[in-house]
Amino acid sequence: MPNTDQLNAFIAAAESGSFSAAGRRLKKAQSAVSNAVMNLEIETGVDLFDRSTRKPILTAAGEALLKSAYAIMESHNDFTNRARSLNLGEESNLCLAIEQNLFIPPVVHLLVQFERTFPHVELELLDPGENDVPELLRSGRADMGLMLEQENYPQGFHFRGIGHSRRVPVCSKDHPLASLSQVNHSDLRRYRQLIPKSLNLEETRHHEHILSPRVWYAESPFVIAELLCAGLGWASLHESVVQEELTNGELIVLKRTYQQDASLQGIDVGWTEQQAQGPAAKWLLQHLSGLKFNSG
Amino acid sequence: MPNTDQLNAFIAAAESGSFSAAGRRLKKAQSAVSNAVMNLEIETGVDLFDRSTRKPILTAAGEALLKSAYAIMESHNDFTNRARSLNLGEESNLCLAIEQNLFIPPVVHLLVQFERTFPHVELELLDPGENDVPELLRSGRADMGLMLEQENYPQGFHFRGIGHSRRVPVCSKDHPLASLSQVNHSDLRRYRQLIPKSLNLEETRHHEHILSPRVWYAESPFVIAELLCAGLGWASLHESVVQEELTNGELIVLKRTYQQDASLQGIDVGWTEQQAQGPAAKWLLQHLSGLKFNSG
DNA sequence: AGTTTCTATCTGAAAAAGAGATACTTTAAT
DNA sequence: ATTAAAGTATCTCTTTTTCAGATAGAAACT
Structure with a gap:
């Protein structure tokens, strides 16, 4: 199983074209890079670099594995980014119920923006029929909902006409x-x-x-x-x-x-009051409120 | 930057439901798992497990990060699998030229099978016009080619009627x-x-x-x-x-x-003789030869 | 209450990582 | 051809990290 440091050394060496330069970039000694790459070669059984010249150059196999190494580092970045977003208090997931009548282009467009703004928040979308949103909010199944105005709402959540x-x-x-x-x-x-x-x-x-x-x-x-x-x-x-x-x-x-x-x-957006809203929920609420409905 | 061992400990602990069981599974001491998870929590700043009960249970944040951890391990597996395939002598990439006249369903079907059999081999497909395949083979641009029979072939590659x-x-x-x-x-x-x-x-x-x-x-x-x-x-x-x-x-x-x-x-398959064929090329050659052409 | 199973934490040993030095090679310039 | 610069592999020694073992305390089960 390749080590993170070994992969970093491998990538740095491949990118900078020399183990010494890689060492400088990683703020490590040249010998550290040399050892890391060599250990990686031993563990994988694959010759990563051709050392016949002064500057090591990637072999064909090394080039193939470099792509996989990048993939690993990308998933590492995703991990740390997700951790950072959690540290900022972002919800890990959010459930949004949109009454079928209201699943319209501006809402879809808003969701696209949401995905860009909060790439690490998992969104669950419910598309209930008429008048089912309040119950979903009350029961806690959904965190936020978009619905047609009701005469009387059950207790336990806020709503706002938009x-x-x-x-x-x-x-x-x-x-x-x-x-x-x-x-x-x-x-x-x-x-x-x-x-x-x-x-x-x-x-x-x-x-x-x-x-x-x-x-x-x-x-x-x-x-x-x-x-x-x-x-x-x-x-x-x-x-x-x-x-x-x-x-x-x-x-x-x-x-x-x-x-x-x-x-x-009327169109209302509603949200549960029991659960504290994170940045994603706040963003959604704010932008849903700002939506212009075509017949509104 | 999370360490591979830490991630493994995290995953094993999450799956087995206890640090001790995770230690047994990883053939490590319980304290090692405990430390690894704790260090991961410190580095990410996220509480992964709820320790209020005897058996630690994943927090919501932990569940979110677990998915990312799986993604990392999957890319690690891809790396080692690709390394293994390279050790078996598999080509890291292969260039196949198929004359446009011959890019037909059975060939496409064969490529689908190829992808399943050699997931780590990158395939480059050329679709040259009539009579261009021999030149591609001769120049080394393509490793293998499917073409209509020629009167006289240039030197430097083999061919076989199929x-x-x-x-x-x-x-x-x-x-x-x-x-x-x-x-x-x-x-x-x-x-x-x-x-x-x-x-x-x-x-x-x-x-x-x-x-x-x-x-x-x-x-x-x-x-x-x-x-x-x-x-x-x-x-x-x-x-x-x-x-x-x-x-x-x-x-x-x-x-x-x-x-x-x-x-x-006639339809011929041709291949260069200078470059040694790996398993993927051999497989392709064999299966191309076995293809039944509808008017053949 | 007693037993089992768990976790956190401490300690010391073992392993790994890494810096520094050295010898040797390649490349480029004089 | 010679020199200088930059690079790599390898050795040694130090530092750091990892890890097993032991222990104490908490939670669940009988």
Whole structure:
């Protein structure tokens, strides 16, 4: 098993082209480098350098092993960097629950930035259905969550409003409803309605959104979007979820003759209060709060 | 900078759940493990284990660092494995030139097997045009090559026939030639011919293949296949290159009224004789020889 | 309560690492 | 051709590190 010092000597010698120079760089005697390299050669059984000339030059085998040596030193650096990040109080892992409706490009972009800023923090992402985030926070399963505004929150965590999202009725461009310039309740009632259903079965709020007697339920709003694109029924979805389909024309927004503003729903970020927040959680909270939501 | 022994002690302790057991596993005294872990904790500044109970249990930070420790040991293993493979005489790298006409699924499959058999051998793949492989072998640029049979080889390397490939005239299903039940020379001469051109410009053999006065040249036969699919001209190509397009019907084979068999061309594998072959080269040579070519 | 199994810590011995000196070789310059 | 500079291998001796063994105390199990 190669020793760390031997590897360092090997690398320094290969890079500087001489054992003496390597010794100077490592602040060690030349003999130390010479011994280290020789021991490495003995242990591996591979001739690393060609010593026929004054300056030792890497053999082909040495060149191959040098790459592996670099790989080892890189993982060593990762180790020490991770240790340093832990010393700075950074969380080793963080669980973030983002309601499926809200898993949208700016959030994804924020996560990319997060990865760059905290490369050593492991992030677990949950994408629960509607209204499941509060329970995940309360139970401690998630450390932070992004969710649509609730009427009443369970005890045990903080939350903060950060924007708004608009719920709009949409259907395929080929759907019969698409040909109407305006739709009212009875128009909608004549066609199948697709409804995002919470995993949490006891949760049966949002009755106000159920208009049609012919309903289907789906766990994920993205599944619903797929069905809509296939021309199946209509649904009241958040703009952000179907933004792409709306811009490319696959889906269209239905113009309503009723309740113009009631569908504007707040977006909250919530976090547990029991567990102390580290730098990563603070960063996330701060940047989530600064996000601009497209319909907000 | 963490020491290899310290990391081993850390890992063994984490896995076995006790410093004493780790000591037994590593054939060291318990005190050695205890010291190693403690020193690692001091150097990193991170508490790795919770010692409040009898058996030390990993802290959250310890768990995070354990993963990095595993990564280090894995790269150490890679180092020693590569050293072992070099001791067995395996080449550290190998250059294989495969003429573009012959870069076909069974060869790709063979390379996949090669990668599994010799994970530490770096493979450089060249995909030269027609008739360029012998020069690559002669000059030492490539160690081994797969090529179409040549009339006369330069000195300095061995070769062995391993199969045959059929050259067929093809065109798009929408091309005027496609409507003819049989084609003769004068039919072909009326349309543009696409010809694979060697990188090696002085090489101007295969005049026998040039039939039409209206020719275009392309370096890669795959580029030619693309042009053919777009309905541009016809070409005499190896079946293996356009097999996919032939089966899905995009391209069709033209039935000729002349020289039925002259287009059957041998496939050779060649290798340099100056450089001693290692196990990897031997393996490749043996398995290339065993390949079944679809038109062979 | 007694026994077992564990950890931390101390001590001394053994091993390893490393500095310094020396002899010899190669490269470059005079 | 000779000299000077820079490099390597190897030897010796010192310093440092590593480690086993012993011991005391804590935690779990019977």
